[in-house]
Amino acid sequence: MSDTPQQVVQQDWTDADDQPQRVPDATVERVLAVMGEPPADLERTAPLVTRRGRRTGLAGEVRLEDGGSARLDDVVPDDLPFGYHVLVPDDDAPERRLVVSPGRCWVPPEQRWGWAVQLYAARSAGSAGVGDLADLRALREWTESLGGGFLVVNPLHAVAPVLPLEASPYLPATRRFRNPVYLHVDEAPAVPVDGIDRDTAWTHKLRVLREAFTARDDDTAFDAWRADVGRPLEEFATWMVLAQEHGGDWHEWPAELHDPHGDAVRRLAEERADDVTFHAWLQWLLSEQLREATGDLTVVQDLPIGVSGGGADAWAWQGVMADGITVGCPPDALNSVGQDWGSPPFVPWRLRAADYEPFVQSVRATIAGAGGLRIDHVMGLFRLWWIPQGAGPQEGCYVRYPADDLLDIVCLESHRAEAVVVGEDLGTVEDGVTEALAERGILSYRVLWFEDDDPATWPAGSLATVTTHDLPTVTGLWNGSDVDDQLASSDQAEADVRAGADHLRAQLQRDGLADDASAQEAVAAAYAQLGRAPSLLLSFSLEDAVGEQRRPNVPGTTPQERDNWSVPLPVPVGDLADHPGPAALLRAAGVGPAAQREPLHG
Template identity: 50%
Template sequence: DLADLRRLAAWAERLGSGLMLLNPLHAVAPDVPQEPSPYFPSSRCFLNPIYLRVEEAPGANALGEQLERLAAAGHRLNDQRQIDRDAVFRLKQEALASIWERTSTQPAFEEFRTEHGRPLECFAQYCTLAEQHGRNWRAWPRQFQRPQNAAVQKFADEHARRVLFHQWLQWQLDQQLAGATAELPIVHDLPIGFDPDGADAWAWQDQLADSCSVGAPPDAYNSQGQDWGLPPFVPHKLRAAGYAPLIHTIRAAMRHAGGLRIDHVMGLFRLFWIPRGLGAQHGTYVRYRPDELLAIVAVESHRAGAFVVGEDLGTVEPGVREQLAAHRILTYRVLWFEGDPPARYPELSMVAATTHDLPTIAGLWTGSDLAAQQEIGMQPSMDIVEQMRERLKRVTGLPANAPVDRVIEAAYRALGESPSRVVTATLEDALQVEERPNMPATTHERPNWSLALPGGLEALESSPLAAKIAAVLSEREHATSGTRVAPAPHIGNVANRDRVV
């Protein structure tokens, strides 16, 4: 939860870290089953109450034995490594609803409601409707399917206390997130889209192509292509709306942030649309106005004082990286995909050994990641697996029988030699975890996004390997703890050589 994030940030800051990169914390539908993927949110503008530390909510102590009972049940869930989101959701909802029943509105809460206005009200109305009619707004009674309908306001008036509850949850999340990010800059992650059944799709349905979804064309990594199930914005409708959905989304994502990673940043230029019900082989690219979209990102970056990273993995058309560089948006360099040594990576980049969708260093080195894929019937390209292993051998300079901890330390030492503005290390690598967080193209075959780190925060804080990785990266020439990379606009007083570890 966000109190754990505060503790994690304090630990990272003590080790010399200059930032912390998070997966998306966005809201999902307020029911069960809880959506496990952080890249399939109901809303990209609001946060998931599952991350609240209940005990720190004002008025929690008044619950007495009820809070103790719920907290004990929650602590028992920590005995299993697979995260039971549904159980966590139920326990926290009961506790938070009980706190809310004993809570009167406060001036600070009213100021928060005023600041966030209609978008917050609309989101809370969606949540209240979803609790009664299910998460898919298309299946609601017809009079509730458009947020502008008078019936929606009538429903909200009749359930005013519950609508306020969902707004109060967002206020609590905002306060706890602010506290968690006070000491160390946090880099938030913005998914490429949102659940077509969710709050954002309900609010912005007039700007969406409901008959299509976003994905990726067939390539060497996936011969069938990918359908992500996310509805795309229609370019001319988004423009006619003054880009309000995009502006609101980016502004929300940069709140309490030192930086923002934009997933699939190529979506600012074009998106691969797939007609709903057909395969990716029937899809096509649809272009947007990158000059206008990049200008919006630059303005919001400057307003927030946050730098921007564009995740540019996969198919990138010519000219994209040049335009990103012109706007001072960092590109993304991942060891597994790079033929050049780290010393030749571009300066305006964020570098990582791996991502949540790719093997951990331990999983690749030991072969356990390959075995896990084969065990569930996947047939990964052996050429690609061997290519990644060879790159790891080359940058570490270690033999195939070297112990995993030495390989991990050597890999990050090599990444530390890059001129990149930002170098990131994963918690999985710090604990020598062999399982990756997510296995693309799988759903029920494995618990994606639901495997907790072994040992908890105590294991991280006492990990010799984590300390070694931090020491290696702290040795970077000119590395500056806590320094922020310049915001996206190219302004004159930017310290161009600042780097963050």
């Protein structure tokens, strides 16, 4: 793609209702001013992302990432290793990164089913009020005992270590490191049963973990891991120390601390070396506990569309992200007024100039240790809806990204980790996206609530589900409580909310579910439909399995309006095996231990 700002800003576009739209000139001018101009030599220095057998128009020596060397003469050789190399051109042009991708993601060999879980909500008596990695292990073992092949979990990325902790998993401080609130500690205090209290859990765990850190003996394994992760870990751990002292938004810190590579930050890291080591040690514990929790089961981790503008990644990658811009989406079927997700976007040309390293690190770190990746709003790899500061979601515009490069990087990371990749392609999806995902083996999303076609006709290259964290549970939809929840907490028009619910009920009744059916019968009807899908991954909502009425999140609402991301499962993890709901759901879908005895798969 060209990096000329005027060419990446999409002034004319088509909305979710197939209506042409034109962005006002004033909005385009604001976006262009933020974007800035790329250097004149960018096309000679930016990374080249390619595949074996492709022409490059270049020749030179290749320094392989494993320390070896190879020759490039225009066409990429079939034996050139996949990976991140350095091309030294023959014509004395600057060295540049050479990324060789397989062009396709790793794909499971056969259909699998699994549970979709909000980990923080999946609590047990020993998890200090927030579902943790020990609970994930229990969920994994339970799923394996039922014949399941994967779990899908919410983003587990770190937030600022200041109270109140950020509740949204989709607005993390970083996409490279994990949230220590998910660490399991042996001491568990009494906790409330009606909500998720992250602040109490973190305060308690911080004390216990600091005591364990002080009392530790052998650091050999940690030291080796720390050295391997390298500079990104040191930057993040330093940011955590600074955030504890000065707050979670680096813009509000003393000016001398704004530069992560400056003298003031270096001196502080030296003076507070023990604290920096503590936060690095927490990340090591997280990697160890996650590895033990996932075992051999695929756990699909979620990659949010962005990060907090005041967080660790935004601090480390200043100049690559757009100041004064947040991303979201225009009005669509998910939300009639559009959405602002609060995250600053990468400037496309600046991301290329950074060798795509921020994107590579984010994808690799999220896949690590679990074997699966769900890319939130995968359309953002093609274009993102930029919203200038002070404007509403309806007043944004689309900015295009180097999608071919980004997708091929995803393929390379998937290939290396043997990780399945799912692209969440809901909302306003432009032409060509579905085909580009399918060509690379990235599974699309198929949600019963949004599909007019019978699940039996859905593509095999997809993840099939009834609902998502932003949509009603079956029970909440069927008994009307979800409509009440939306009207009480959001500013959406009542007519739109009720019309949307009526449409979803019609989808649910595709097989003739009676109007006076029970909630349990409605859940069975939904998953009997889903069981007909040939999709490679069949994802079953744990909220639906246990009859939860409330969805995890109502988009567009604030913490003052609704306790998003804080709704606990009504059934403790340890009691799931004895609860009738999960077994009934699996029977309806035609999978699990009883599938052969009760073949409901249509």
